[in-house]
Amino acid sequence: MNVVAEMLLTEPTPLVIWGTLLVLTVPAVLLLGNPEVLREPGRALRELFAALRRQKPAGPSPDEAVEAVRFAAEVRVASARADAAAGQWRQRWEDADAQQAADWQAWLDADARLRDSRAAAAFRTLWSVPTCAEYASRERFLHRTVAAAVERGDLPAVALADALAGRGGWDARLHPVEQELVINRAAADYRRRRYEMSAQAEQDAWRDAGAADRAARGLRRTAGEAAARAAELHHLLPAGVFAGSRRSTRLVPAPAM
Structure with a gap:
């Protein structure tokens, strides 16, 4: 050393x-x-x-306080609107879920009628060639039965127009038992398609409701943080600014969806 x-x-x-x-x-x-x-x-x-x-770090200024209060007011309005929108999306999903359940039951009912028609058609007796009066009676039966199916929602409205015009697979020459089998088969297929559509709509509504709920939760969290920040800077506000900002936070109804 x-x-x-x-x-x-x-x-x-x-x-x-x-x-x-x-x-x-x-x-x-x-x-x-x-x-x-x-x-x-x-x-x-x-x-x-x-x-x-x-170079020393400066504290928050009155302008920053005013901006914090303004931002808190705006995000509070946005949060309220998001909550209202999320409620509408939840209601839409509930309606879609109820429609899916109704379409499922209607499909089950149509399928049960189809099974009954198949059993009846298997045991029907042979018929001779219909006369003109019998043919007119079968035609009226076809039109009446198709119209009833359309009225209760088992067939689309276009089915009646096709039956009246004798197109789309509707044949007035068939025996009434065979006509019921054709009608019930078409009704079961139509009800199945309706259920598949409503099931897809229910899934879409569930996804949209979840996204709206997450957005509303995020805005509520942001609104809470902004309100806390505005409260911290409240003492820096110029006189009269806070009262004016409170009047400007009136909630605006959410737009119709």
């Missing part, structure tokens, strides 16, 4: 003196780095310390 190191370890006084001189030398070094300092050293020192004060 050399003499200087031993002196610094055993006698701290020189170390303190050197450290003080070094701290006092830093501003001088910074000032001498600029040629303008040599002409006006006092002004340079004042500018240096002013710059150091400006």
